[in-house]
Amino acid sequence: MKEGQPKAIELKDYQVPAYLIDSTELHVEINDDVTLVTTTLIVRKNPESTAGTSDLVLDGGKELVTRSVKIDDRDLSSNEYGEEPEVLTLFDVPDNFTLRTQVAIKPQDNTALEGLYKSGDMYCTQCEAEGFRNITWYLDRPDVMSKYRTTIDANKSQYPILLSNGNDVARGESGERHWVTWEDPFMKPAYLFALVAGDLQHIEDSFTTMSGREVKLQIFTESHNIDKCDYAMLSLKNSMKWDEEAYGREYDLDIFMIVAVESFNMGAMENKGLNIFNTSCVLARADTTTDLGYQRVEAVVGHEYFHNWSGNRVTCRDWFQLSLKEGFTVLRDQQFSAAMGSPTVCRINDVARLRGAQFPEDAGPMAHPIRPDAYIEINNFYTATVYEKGAEVVHMIRTLLGADNFRKGTDLYFDRHDGQAVTTEEFVKAMEDANGADLSQFRLWYSQAGTPVLVIDGEYDAGAGTYTLNAAQQCPATPGQADKQANHMPLCVGLLDSAGQDMPLTVRAGSDGVSPLAYIENADGQQTAVLNFTQAQQQFVFEGVTEKPVPSLLRGFSAPVKLSFDYSRDELMFLMSFDADGFNRWEASQRLAVQVIQEVVGQIQQGEKPQVDARLITACQNNLDQAVERNLDSTFDKAMIAEMLVLPSETYLAELVEVADVDAIHSAREAVRDAIARQLSGVLLAVYKLNQDDKAFEPSATECARRSLKNVALAYLMQPDDTEMVPLCVAQYKSANCMTDTSAAIRALVNSAAPAAQLAKEEALTQFYHRWVEEALVIDQWFSVQASSPLPGALDKVKALLEHSAFSMKNPNRLRSVVVAFAFQNNVNFHSKDGAGYTFLADMVIGLNSINPLVAARILSPLTRWRKYDAARQELMKAQLQRILETPELSKDVFEVVSKSV
Numbered sequence: 015m016k017e018g019q020p021k022a023i024e025l026k027d028y029q030v031p032a033y034l035i036d037s038t039e040l041h042v043e044i045n046d047d048v049t050l051v052t053t054t055l056i057v058r059k060n061p062e063s064t065a066g067t068s069d070l071v072l073d074g075g076k077e078l079v080t081r082s083v084k085i086d087d088r089d090l091s092s093n094e095y096g097e098e099p100e101v102l103t104l105f106d107v108p109d110n111f112t113l114r115t116q117v118a119i120k121p122q123d124n125t126a127l128e129g130l131y132k133s134g135d136m137y138c139t140q141c142e143a144e145g146f147r148n149i150t151w152y153l154d155r156p157d158v159m160s161k162y163r164t165t166i167d168a169n170k171s172q173y174p175i176l177l178s179n180g181n182d183v184a185r186g187e188s189g190e191r192h193w194v195t196w197e198d199p200f201m202k203p204a205y206l207f208a209l210v211a212g213d214l215q216h217i218e219d220s221f222t223t224m225s226g227r228e229v230k231l232q233i234f235t236e237s238h239n240i241d242k243c244d245y246a247m248l249s250l251k252n253s254m255k256w257d258e259e260a261y262g263r264e265y266d267l268d269i270f271m272i273v274a275v276e277s278f279n280m281g282a283m284e285n286k287g288l289n290i291f292n293t294s295c296v297l298a299r300a301d302t303t304t305d306l307g308y309q310r311v312e313a314v315v316g317h318e319y320f321h322n323w324s325g326n327r328v329t330c331r332d333w334f335q336l337s338l339k340e341g342f343t344v345l346r347d348q349q350f351s352a353a354m355g356s357p358t359v360c361r362i363n364d365v366a367r368l369r370g371a372q373f374p375e376d377a378g379p380m381a382h383p384i385r386p387d388a389y390i391e392i393n394n395f396y397t398a399t400v401y402e403k404g405a406e407v408v409h410m411i412r413t414l415l416g417a418d419n420f421r422k423g424t425d426l427y428f429d430r431h432d433g434q435a436v437t438t439e440e441f442v443k444a445m446e447d448a449n450g451a452d453l454s455q456f457r458l459w460y461s462q463a464g465t466p467v468l469v470i471d472g473e474y475d476a477g478a479g480t481y482t483l484n485a486a487q488q489c490p491a492t493p494g495q496a497d498k499q500a501n502h503m504p505l506c507v508g509l510l511d512s513a514g515q516d517m518p519l520t521v522r523a524g525s526d527g528v529s530p531l532a533y534i535e536n537a538d539g540q541q542t543a544v545l546n547f548t549q550a551q552q553q554f555v556f557e558g559v560t561e562k563p564v565p566s567l568l569r570g571f572s573a574p575v576k577l578s579f580d581y582s583r584d585e586l587m588f589l590m591s592f593d594a595d596g597f598n599r600w601e602a603s604q605r606l607a608v609q610v611i612q613e614v615v616g617q618i619q620q621g622e623k624p625q626v627d628a629r630l631i632t633a634c635q636n637n638l639d640q641a642v643e644r645n646l647d648s649t650f651d652k653a654m655i656a657e658m659l660v661l662p663s664e665t666y667l668a669e670l671v672e673v674a675d676v677d678a679i680h681s682a683r684e685a686v687r688d689a690i691a692r693q694l695s696g697v698l699l700a701v702y703k704l705n706q707d708d709k710a711f712e713p714s715a716t717e718c719a720r721r722s723l724k725n726v727a728l729a730y731l732m733q734p735d736d737t738e739m740v741p742l743c744v745a746q747y748k749s750a751n752c753m754t755d756t757s758a759a760i761r762a763l764v765n766s767a768a769p770a771a772q773l774a775k776e777e778a779l780t781q782f783y784h785r786w787v788e789e790a791l792v793i794d795q796w797f798s799v800q801a802s803s804p805l806p807g808a809l810d811k812v813k814a815l816l817e818h819s820a821f822s823m824k825n826p827n828r829l830r831s832v833v834v835a836f837a838f839q840n841n842v843n844f845h846s847k848d849g850a851g852y853t854f855l856a857d858m859v860i861g862l863n864s865i866n867p868l869v870a871a872r873i874l875s876p877l878t879r880w881r882k883y884d885a886a887r888q889e890l891m892k893a894q895l896q897r898i899l900e901t902p903e904l905s906k907d908v909f910e911v912v913s914k915s916v
């Protein structure tokens with residue numbers, strides 16, 4: 015390590031805080047040039063600390079300008095404290111005292127969007143993980159919890175709305191200024207602090223909790239967005255009700271507020287009683303928001319609301335425990351979305367997200383367990399691993415224990431730890447204690463990184479009437495973890511007879527006399543054995559099996575692993591038609607598609623003409639025929655059929671092989687899409703027409719399902735280069751009554767190489783831009799649809815988009831709409847052989863490093879995956895990483911990701 019390079023913080027070095035802060039009083043005076051923050055803290059020595067120090071060491075951001083430091087109302091002299099960058103040390107303090115500091119900050123210059131900053135004309139905060147220290151000197155760590163009283167003082171006409179956590183307890187005005195005091199009765203860590211000042215409108219509603227208390231609900235936005243808040247309000251009320259029913263959790267304050275902000279690094283933030291949201295996660299209106307956008311609003315509103323218990327009432331001891339609140343809360347929002355829509359489709363989307371983002375992370379240089387051991391910059395650990403795999407780990411606990419026992423565990427966890435800052439260990443312990451369960455081996459999921467690989471084969475013995483699964487598990491080495499132990503995971507298995515029915519299941523005890531069976535789940539014609547898979551190699555024997563079954567393995571994706579089982583294509587088609595587990599029906603369709611696409615990749619690499627296995631076409635045809643026959647059958651899940659028609663993504667296909675041939679994967683996937691489109695054009699058009707409907711927009715699950723099936727059909731119809739469907743697509747674009755249909759049509763036009771589409775796409779793009787120029791989130795879609803188009807010449811387009819007057823590096827949504835769309839979603843162009851895509855991304859990272867380090871570190875991740883590609887591309891990618899590493903004044907965020915990758 016070079017001198018001056020940032021140091022890693024390690025979990026094993028954790029110590030309890032030497033001092034505690036019982037009360038925190040903030041006075042924030044907002045002025046155009048400078049904001050003054052006066053902080054009064056009641057501090058006491060922590061009786062549990064053995065540090066033996068009488069110095070108080072406070073955290074503070076680089077930009078704080080200290081105006082005064084007082085202990086018990088006495089100004090400290092310069093030899094009583096020392097100020098270094100980011101640290102204020104008060105020497106030899108008493109055991110109990112009042113500390114008063116005043117600092118000056120400039121939120122208007124804060125482009126990192128951490129702490130207090132300006133988004134457009136409003137002031138807002140983002141304090142997780144370590145943003146609060148940019149507002150004032152503090153013990154900025156989650157295990158220091160305090161009661162907050164906050165007064166905001168600002169110009170009355172510019173900032174009529176002044177908000178903070180808790181209840182509004184006092185207000186007043188003098189001249190052009192006014193002030194409001196907020197008091198939060200609950201102890202909380204600094205990362206949950208929030209403050210908003212702006213000229214905002216709001217909508218209001220109320221919710222009566224299960225114990226009969228009335229809670230005021232308010233959603234604030236700038237006035238031009240006030241007509242897009244109703245769906246978020248509905249989602250909030252649904253979340254509050256669902257959490258009472260599913261987890262017995264009731265809301266605790268008299269008011270709950272959401273504020274929508276345009277410039278925001280993340281999705282949303284669960285600050286106590288005052289959630290702050292990226293506009294993209296709160297605003298929804300039929301003509302501006304796609305169905306996916308609606309679903310995201312519902313999921314994120316739910317997620318942040320659920321944090322009130324899993325995160326706020328019970329919080330994390332330190333940032334290594336981030337998955338304690340995030341993994342559990344992601345699981346809760348997934349369950350909520352499943353309850354509101356199609357559970358199978360929700361599960362498919364959860365797993366697709368895990369495979370698309372988390373599996374590559376687990377296989378790359380940043381691989382880490384869901385509870386990391388060390389970090390340089392905690393912002394880099396808000397990852398798919400901590401969130402999505404973290405949710406899968408809690409999901410596995412639920413599967414192993416069963417739903418009712420899991421609820422006993424969560425009840426105990428909330429009761430036992432309410433008001434505390436705890437660890438993932440305490441979560442697992444509560445699950446064990448409530449159920450008398452043993453999860454000791456299961457804990458490895460918290461400390462081992464990497465995606466386990468399962469290899470299973472099946473053996474039928476007709477004479478003995480047994481079916482044996484020989485299962486092996488192995489977890490690949492990851493940075494810092496060469497050898498892994500076998501994980502404890504639930505393996506959910508059904509056996510299908512030749513009629514496609516689930517067989518009754520009897521599981522034989524192991525050679526040690528212990529049955530590997532946790533329980534058998536019987537529901538809706540399903541018989542699923544939940545097996546404890548605990549050894550590197552393990553046999554599971556089913557008895558009384560009267561014919562050779564087709565096994566349905568890992569039902570519902572019971573563990574976050576890669577499964578290998580030698581299914582024939584006919585068996586996959588059989589599972590696609592008959593598996594009682596909806597997720598595995600989809601999974602069979604994906605496995606079949608993967609096999610067929612990989613075969614075509616091989617043909618392309620050999621210079622042969624692609625031959626697409628007719629069985630995949632037949633499988634798609636079966637689905638489409640059913641969609642025609644059962645068009646009006648309300649029990650038929652159109653959303654699931656739509657998912658089954660979508661081929662696995664190029665990213666996932668790349669993930670499945672050692673060295674990804676980007677161009678061959680792209681060409682093969684396109685060739686398969688082309689074959690489906692040409693051979694099934696008749697039935698695709700029939701499905702399209704049956705699902706075309708111009709009745710008024712509704713965001714209901716049934717209507718979303720109809721639109722998604724129709725638009726999947728449209729994308730296929732537009733696939734061939736000589737398609738005759740351009741007029742149909744243009745007609746949809748022009749007559750659409752919702753953004754889902756508008757956006758599907760413009761995407762199909764933009765992605766089409768058909769000569770007939772060229773003029774139409776230019777006209778549509780121009781019209782779209784002018785129509786929506788006032789709607790930032792819609793303009794984000796306009797950028798993204800162009801940047802993600804796989805047609806040749808995308809990089810030049812992207813560079814032109816950066817020059818567009820509506821582009822800004824300082825707004826994370828806008829930046830992502832171009833850079834993420836290109837580098838993450840446009841594999842074939844990003845990985846162009848000449849390396850121009852890599853140079854472009856490195857330029858963006860270097861440019862953003864000083865503006866917004868958090869986002870800069872996130873967008874560079876495609877470069878860190880260089881091991882996946884051929885030697886020439888590896889060299890080009892590494893050269894760009896090296897160039898980033900040599901950038902002067904590299905932020906900790908970017909340094910950590912790049913230095914681990916080269």
Ligand SMILES: [Zn+2]
Nearest residue numbers: 317321340343
């Ligand atoms: Zn969260």
